[in-house]
Amino acid sequence: MVVVGLSNARAAGEFDYFEKEIRPLLHKHCYKCHSTEAEKLKGGLLLDSRRGWATGGDSGPAIVPGDPEGSLLLRAVSYADDDLQMPPKYKLADHERAALGKWVEAGAADPRDHQTEGKAEGIDLTKGREFWSFRPVTNQAVPKMNPAPGQGENLGAIDRFILARLAKEGIERVDLARPETLLRRLYFDLIGLPPTPEQIDDFLTDPSPEAYERLVDRLLGSPQFGETWGRHWLDVARFAESSGGGRSLMFKDAWRFRDYVINAFNDDKPFDQFIREQIAGDLMPAGTREQQNERFVATGFLALGPHNYELQDKELLRMEVVDEQIETVGRAFLGMTLGCARCHDHKFDPVPTDDYYALAGIFRSTQSLVPGNVSSWVARELEPEPTLKKAIEQHTGETGEANAALKAAKKELRKVEETSGKTGIIVDDLQAEKIGDWDGWHYEQTAQGSKAGLSGNLAQNGT
Template sequence: MLAAVLLGARPTAAADPAPTDAWQHEVAEGRRHWAFQKPVAPAPPAVRDAAWPRGAIDRFLLAAMEKAGVTPVADAGREPLIRRLSFDLIGLPPTPDEIRAFVADTGADAVERVVDRLLASPRFGERWARHWLDVARYADSSGKESNLPYPHAWRYRDWVIDAFNADKPYDQFLREQIAGDLLKADGPADQARKIVATGFLALGPKGLAERDRRQFEMDVVDEQIDVFSQAMLGLTLACARCHDHKFDPVTQRDYYALAGIFMSSETLYGTGSQLQNRHPATLIELPPDAGLAAAVAPLEPAELERLRRQVQELADNAADLARDARAARREGKDANNAAPFLRARVARDRQAAAAADLDQFRADGSPRTLAMGVLDRSRPVDSPLLERGDVDQPAGVVPRGLVEVLCGPDEPRKIATGSGRLDLAFWIAARDNPLAARVMANRVWLKLMGAGIVATPDNFGVMGMEPTHPALLDHLAVTFMDDGWSVKKLIRRIVLSRGYQLAAVHAAAAFAIDPDNRLRWRMDQRRLDAEAIRDAMLAVAGRLDLEPTPGSPVARVREDRRGLMEVVNTVRRKPDTCRSIYLPIVRDQEPEFLAVFDFPDASLSSGRRDATNVPVQGLFLLNSPEVVSLAEAFAERVTGLPGTSAERFERAFEMGLGRRPGPADRAAIAAFRADFSGRRRGPPSGPGQGEPRGDARGDARGDARADRERLALVAYCQALFATAEFRHLN
């Protein structure tokens, strides 16, 4: 069988072990788990305080609070509310003008108009795409030992941004990532975009130094099963690779039925043949009329010819060194010296890297449009069941199929034709699937409210947490599907609820009953994620570039680790001013700013980030050249505003924290200015720095005063960046 040949194992007889009566009983019991039952639309419950709810969401929340004897806190004020909405929807702070306009707007639909404006902003897609990229484990390199560049990963990133901005129906969003290459397309441009979407399956970390081809193939398949099951289903199906799942009713047969689907597709990620890469792969060439941006600029004829000559010269040199190595081996002169063989290998790698550079261009020097992704193999294969997950212990071959416990009793689970990716894509995104809509509704709720209805967003299985509001989760899932799987409508529905708009304040009576705020009687104070902190600093400093260059720096490096580290070091030496989503994410070398503030491991699917508060963050805000530079730019921007010095300090406060300073804040600002001025004032010292005379004395004093003012403002702006209020939403 082809699967056995692919794995390098002795072909085994086809065998799909018949399920026992005991197992069928276990599957039937497993289907009773709350998450494996199809969501139904529950009627919103009756509440005693009928004036409090603004919609169905609020009725579910209030009913639970009333049952527990908890009273919700008051609504948030206008200033914290617009700041909350702005960061949650577009990941950027509101401007002082936007805040003032919202505070002054007394219209009944004022909040709705702000929400609609933010949802329509192109910044929305940049914000919400980053949430999905966390679960898609997006990165621009392969990670692990070799950590080679993925020069075209950025196409998938941009596709996700465009999908959220266009409000692509979520069911279609899922289908395209699993089987976009197999879906019907409306022309070359649509076909190209659908192929780019399958980059979801190609982006994962890869052990390119793995010597055993069979092990490498199965590790890639395992990673694909792991990411699609956690991201789209909220299940840990990869736990069944070596044995039946310890907790969920998922067997090894289920796992290897899925494995056959992914083995029947070729994963194309575009790392060239070189010393650190034992498993090179090509890329998918997209139609030239697809209208997609190129990764590199066109080559002039002279430059193209120079590159061709370089490839030929390197090829000739590699051939010469290969002959020398073979001769040395035949003569036995270098039996204990690997130098000739290493020189030949390095020369071959250099030639391959140059050839990969040349391969990015057509004969006329125009760039080819390439993408990562997956394509079906010419013949589908079924996977052997590997005992203990060992490629050297294949048992019976398992037909390609779907997970039994998630299929209806009469629903076919075996794949009749093709790889099965298309079947898998439609099964995942089907309305009858009990998980897809629930998992996404919970992800959206988590990002907006600070905690999921299910606290384990990537695990809806038996060991996951049960929902705090199961009826509300089903309500959100069903209305999500009824609204055409519109993510924007789901977000709008949640942020317009009273539950979302509550103040983030303490209430002793409610806290005594529900200290963890599981009933949602208040809004939790939330720390901004790493990207929002960095982007907010850039925004208030007037340095944020909202029109990033298409592509990625990784697309423009040679295909070797040295070139990748040059990208990393360049980002460290001269930080870019683009939004953080466009920064290159090199596995294990993430940008320092992001890493300090809990950027997730880009090798793992992550639906919930940590939000730590550790000393290294304070030290970073105090000492980072990037933060200091932004504080200086912020101060320079404020200096150009009209008004007195005291008024400019107050404007900086408003720009940084999203509210006007109160009396206590003004007193603190005045104390800061006085203290800073007192510590900085003093007579000049040193040779030639005596007291100036006449007009020069007045000029010098004026210059010294202006210098103290500038230094005070820079220090103040940096202090604003370091405040907890800047980094948190109330």
């Protein structure tokens, strides 16, 4: 039998699926008969705690993590057997059963460690705001250290903090890294690639005391710096070149956002500006055409992300998109999972549902979704550079003229056809000579006279 661990040492985010999909489902469909709140507990089974399903009811464990087939609970909700069908009065919707299956398959992560759970007590905003990450940033005095001679005259502030803590814990510091080790770390940190043998030689043979600083500056200034560090932001911004979340649609312009991020790192864009542009770049006044385009592209941040564009309930889809935007803004810029407050006050952070729906109102009035059978996203044209713009205008003008001429010619042709009652012919031999008039459509008897056939519909008189 699989032993269910009851430790809470799980990776952050592992319970998100449970909180979003599973807990509300169990609460809605099962707690009435399978929780401490139930008037009369049924089948001896509690589903409002992890221990509840792990111990199970009259027939033993209800869930075997990682093994959907071996889990009694999933058999019960699948209505496969006649003798145990849950909930008893109706079958769960397909997507609900699929969600339970997916959760069990992935290991049935469940944070409900207590035998029973108390009712929600609500949040204490004042107390919540005292949590360290909600307090204003303050400058901490850099610890004064007196390193031994030759052991760090060049210590930076971070080194001093580390050394002070090491001293406090009674841990001896390690030796300074050898120059080639330092160099290798520097390259990996700043551009994600190791140095070449020549670059190592150059560094080791450079006698200048500024060699290290100059190298750092050079690496910070290289295009690979933005590519390496931009990648991390692209992860935070859930960057992908297709939508996922249902039928996957291609984001054919996603590369523009990728380049925007890389350039932002390489151009040292101030972080506050970087945030504003991604949330509301289209509303920011722009000085130049390039800046305007850049800010439009930045708002791609809101359009990225997995959405089920095929969802037929359009109002739900709209709110799902809004939810995903709030969730991402919370995670990316605030380091918080705001999405939980869609259904109840946040349990740990000071975020009430009021705040969630205040934000939802803002994103709801932001047009990023184009509803349709298969919905899509709003696309805005970028302003081309003047010479290109001229060329496009000229091209549009020319094709417009050509189209108008074509339309007129077709009209003329139709007129001729109507008055002459004749269809056109295609002459593929320009040397052909016209030696008579064209006949109209007519049927001809076959040689035997037994069958009527269609032939010579453009037979020429006199041939």
